[in-house]
Amino acid sequence: MASAMVRTMSTAAAGAAPVSLDTINPKVLKCEYAVRGEIVTHAQNLQQELQKNPESLPFDKILYCNIGNPQSLGQQPVTFFREVLSLCDHPALLDKSETHALYSSDAIERAWQILDKIPGRATGAYSHSQGIKGLRDEIAAGIAARDGFHASGDNIFLTDGASPAVHMMMQLLIRSEKDGILCPIPQYPLYSASIALHGGSLVPYFLDEETGWGLEVDELKKQLEEAQSKGITVRAIVVINPGNPTGQVLAEENQKKIVEFCKNEGLVLLADEVYQENIYVEDKQFHSFKKIARSMGYTDDDLPLVSFQSVSKGYYGECGKRGGYMEVIGFSADVREQIYKVASVNLCSNVSGQILASLIMNPPKAGDESYESFMVEKDGILSSLARRAKALEEAFNSLEGITCNKAEGAMYLFPLIHLSQKAIGAAQAAGTAPDAYYARRLLEATGIVVVPGSGFGQVPGTWHFRCTILPQEDKIPSIISKFKEFHEKFMDEYRD
Amino acid sequence: MASAMVRTMSTAAAGAAPVSLDTINPKVLKCEYAVRGEIVTHAQNLQQELQKNPESLPFDKILYCNIGNPQSLGQQPVTFFREVLSLCDHPALLDKSETHALYSSDAIERAWQILDKIPGRATGAYSHSQGIKGLRDEIAAGIAARDGFHASGDNIFLTDGASPAVHMMMQLLIRSEKDGILCPIPQYPLYSASIALHGGSLVPYFLDEETGWGLEVDELKKQLEEAQSKGITVRAIVVINPGNPTGQVLAEENQKKIVEFCKNEGLVLLADEVYQENIYVEDKQFHSFKKIARSMGYTDDDLPLVSFQSVSKGYYGECGKRGGYMEVIGFSADVREQIYKVASVNLCSNVSGQILASLIMNPPKAGDESYESFMVEKDGILSSLARRAKALEEAFNSLEGITCNKAEGAMYLFPLIHLSQKAIGAAQAAGTAPDAYYARRLLEATGIVVVPGSGFGQVPGTWHFRCTILPQEDKIPSIISKFKEFHEKFMDEYRD
Numbered sequence: 003m004a005s006a007m008v009r010t011m012s013t014a015a016a017g018a019a020p021v022s023l024d025t026i027n028p029k030v031l032k033c034e035y036a037v038r039g040e041i042v043t044h045a046q047n048l049q050q051e052l053q054k055n056p057e058s059l060p061f062d063k064i065l066y067c068n069i070g071n072p073q074s075l076g077q078q079p080v081t082f083f084r085e086v087l088s089l090c091d092h093p094a095l096l097d098k099s100e101t102h103a104l105y106s107s108d109a110i111e112r113a114w115q116i117l118d119k120i121p122g123r124a125t126g127a128y129s130h131s132q133g134i135k136g137l138r139d140e141i142a143a144g145i146a147a148r149d150g151f152h153a154s155g156d157n158i159f160l161t162d163g164a165s166p167a168v169h170m171m172m173q174l175l176i177r178s179e180k181d182g183i184l185c186p187i188p189q190y191p192l193y194s195a196s197i198a199l200h201g202g203s204l205v206p207y208f209l210d211e212e213t214g215w216g217l218e219v220d221e222l223k224k225q226l227e228e229a230q231s232k233g234i235t236v237r238a239i240v241v242i243n244p245g246n247p248t249g250q251v252l253a254e255e256n257q258k259k260i261v262e263f264c265k266n267e268g269l270v271l272l273a274d275e276v277y278q279e280n281i282y283v284e285d286k287q288f289h290s291f292k293k294i295a296r297s298m299g300y301t302d303d304d305l306p307l308v309s310f311q312s313v314s315k316g317y318y319g320e321c322g323k324r325g326g327y328m329e330v331i332g333f334s335a336d337v338r339e340q341i342y343k344v345a346s347v348n349l350c351s352n353v354s355g356q357i358l359a360s361l362i363m364n365p366p367k368a369g370d371e372s373y374e375s376f377m378v379e380k381d382g383i384l385s386s387l388a389r390r391a392k393a394l395e396e397a398f399n400s401l402e403g404i405t406c407n408k409a410e411g412a413m414y415l416f417p418l419i420h421l422s423q424k425a426i427g428a429a430q431a432a433g434t435a436p437d438a439y440y441a442r443r444l445l446e447a448t449g450i451v452v453v454p455g456s457g458f459g460q461v462p463g464t465w466h467f468r469c470t471i472l473p474q475e476d477k478i479p480s481i482i483s484k485f486k487e488f489h490e491k492f493m494d495e496y497r498d
Numbered sequence: 499m500a501s502a503m504v505r506t507m508s509t510a511a512a513g514a515a516p517v518s519l520d521t522i523n524p525k526v527l528k529c530e531y532a533v534r535g536e537i538v539t540h541a542q543n544l545q546q547e548l549q550k551n552p553e554s555l556p557f558d559k560i561l562y563c564n565i566g567n568p569q570s571l572g573q574q575p576v577t578f579f580r581e582v583l584s585l586c587d588h589p590a591l592l593d594k595s596e597t598h599a600l601y602s603s604d605a606i607e608r609a610w611q612i613l614d615k616i617p618g619r620a621t622g623a624y625s626h627s628q629g630i631k632g633l634r635d636e637i638a639a640g641i642a643a644r645d646g647f648h649a650s651g652d653n654i655f656l657t658d659g660a661s662p663a664v665h666m667m668m669q670l671l672i673r674s675e676k677d678g679i680l681c682p683i684p685q686y687p688l689y690s691a692s693i694a695l696h697g698g699s700l701v702p703y704f705l706d707e708e709t710g711w712g713l714e715v716d717e718l719k720k721q722l723e724e725a726q727s728k729g730i731t732v733r734a735i736v737v738i739n740p741g742n743p744t745g746q747v748l749a750e751e752n753q754k755k756i757v758e759f760c761k762n763e764g765l766v767l768l769a770d771e772v773y774q775e776n777i778y779v780e781d782k783q784f785h786s787f788k789k790i791a792r793s794m795g796y797t798d799d800d801l802p803l804v805s806f807q808s809v810s811k812g813y814y815g816e817c818g819k820r821g822g823y824m825e826v827i828g829f830s831a832d833v834r835e836q837i838y839k840v841a842s843v844n845l846c847s848n849v850s851g852q853i854l855a856s857l858i859m860n861p862p863k864a865g866d867e868s869y870e871s872f873m874v875e876k877d878g879i880l881s882s883l884a885r886r887a888k889a890l891e892e893a894f895n896s897l898e899g900i901t902c903n904k905a906e907g908a909m910y911l912f913p914l915i916h917l918s919q920k921a922i923g924a925a926q927a928a929g930t931a932p933d934a935y936y937a938r939r940l941l942e943a944t945g946i947v948v949v950p951g952s953g954f955g956q957v958p959g960t961w962h963f964r965c966t967i968l969p970q971e972d973k974i975p976s977i978i979s980k981f982k983e984f985h986e987k988f989m990d991e992y993r994d
Contacts (some may be wrong), residue, residue, distance in 0.1 A: 020801070026673075026836060035839060038627060074623035084588040084590075089584070091583040092581055095600060100596060100600050122569070125818055126575045126819060127567050128818060175522065177521075177522075196843070269516060306516055321623055322622045322623050322846070322849035323848060323850070324846070334517070340519070343526075343530075346534035347691045349661065351658075352658060
């Protein structure tokens, strides 16, 4: 008793702040999220400087290549999706004849269909905590059409983007630092952040850069056993396919081995499949892990599997709408109830995001009024992304000391930079990691923002950065030439 | 090493499920959220039964009075807000002349103003992790106009409704079960759920039903000291004003004492102010805790204070939009950075919700084209809510064995039911709490869904239920008569 009371009283008495870095949750302190970390804060400060004094820096604008945020770089939203959202936000329009002059007829029809799925057509009401049932059924139908295997709306949990869904699963699975989650290295730092916030242990498995960021099951086994030897109970494995930040697309045979591994080891498979529409090479195709598991004959009884999807990625890139879902299969009814309970504490995800999630899984079909213009928009975005990925990859590979794997999918390149001892020394002198030093110098010379590889994890002693392929296509040549100029100067400056 | 490996291997070998109630995070198991709990699940099942077989039950529809979800019960959205959202979702409309036939001119103008605050006018881009700066500034201006004291957009964190904001603060403050949060009893169960999920201790303080759910500082002190004597470090106090589920509106003098208490004891004041627009009595007024603290001369250096606001409540009731914010003051810069970091892991809240949050804090003004119709809608909703609150309160008080405090604000009544020993015995025989038994019988007889008081906490041995005042006004008489009929029969059935 005495010590607690004395502590509180003395705090107040001494006028010390009730909350300080010493007294907050240490898990919060430990969590890191480089995608919006130090380098981005520095970029925002430079941007303010530019606004005040446009001539003060060697560039006239900041180019945010740090984050998969297509519309911030000028990508236009898909018209049909926005028409439907606009109508659902203001359903009174649907009764007015003038509406037909402004909206396509299939958007109007779709808005009616969606409203009819919402109890009382109330888009302003909390929905079921998993999301509106009719929309979940529509998403399930889209999954079934994609995979060729049954899907149920009862297994869909609609969420405000994929991130809260990932947190929900981490919260469910992690009891203490003795629980581990297998994560790829490099990884998207949402995973390391979420594991840190929930007090678990990240068990790394390394992707093989030499083989195009290959995911080897032998490596999984090795890391699993090493974790177990330290007393860690590994609960789940995160697989990001297509890869972030690494851009590889897994081959079917590889996926089968991963499923087999999960089944044998009793792991939950957490499948980040948010880039499922972003494939840029002819010889690769996206296969969901559920399709793979079902094609191997595995049922709900064989392994628990969660697939994450988001409206933020794909060709739609609707990051600001915060829509997404997870398909949850292979859990017992009583565990499912616990997932539902946690979802219900937050009531529901935003209904516009729910509607958009149903639209991306059920876009216009051949014969619909919007179909042709929709396909022009979709193909235009995806083919341009493929060209941008290739142009940037080739540019990186043309530079001294940089090697860069192909972006088969997703929205990023993750080049390897061979830094000289002199450059590494300069970084040490500046008190930062060598790749962070490189990224900072790049920003200060060109205005281009990339994320240092250390934010994602990498083989110790190697250095990378993540750069999105999202600047608009007409900007790519000038980005390449700015980058090239900076890089050559940097290499010359730090030649050993 | 051995034990962990054996456990994992034997799990897989034995074919036991990788995830069971025994192996999930016990904090998840412990968390409870009665507002969408057992009684609501039962109601949903009955609803399905009614759909299949409309004659099977003694009522023809379920009446959801369990949750503050106005639009699910027929409340119409505010036209101006929806016009602006609709335009921002599909900005291409703004260039078309036909748009003027469908939207009010001030909605068009406001949509332009909002788009101009969004970098690149990209409503589909992730925003700043605290929300769009221009919208935060607008909200700050609204707060300043409300309180008469300065507010800064830098202190606003836009969130997907108030719930995620509450979780963020609990996550920041709670390190272990040795950290306590003072919460009113009865309380809105988001707080108990969030404290359980984050592994802290709820330190209850009891509201005094006799004095209209009065909040006595002596009680706060007593409970604080009792918690401290058990070795608990109390970090913060939750105050819900207007009260949920209790509906009281705090008097200014009372608020001053609470602020003084926080200041003296070094507590963070977590002020749930989501019902700030919902006041139904002439002699009470809403005062934000920030206004109270500032009027006492306290600055940022004196106490940390977080005010939660939501688009889900008020006269707007836009629950499905998941918009809200917290105003965070009195924290040191380094702790603020930690809050920002956690916000950044989830990237940002949904942009439509952000826009709506700016609209509720800056609605149409006198002279705007929409002003008059807006005021008709707003006043219509609020005056009707006041009449409904009064009618239900009087009806409850007219019944044998029920006493009910006035709803001065918020959206709920929380009547006390005096249950007979016979009724309590019947509940025990059914394996439920007496108030849960009453609520279940009410549902099965009438289709009316209320939440048992045990979901909110109550003085041991007393029984209550929470009933919203949200059914449309023309439905109130029939609800009252159904309720009355059920209650009288119930009292007769269980007369000792």
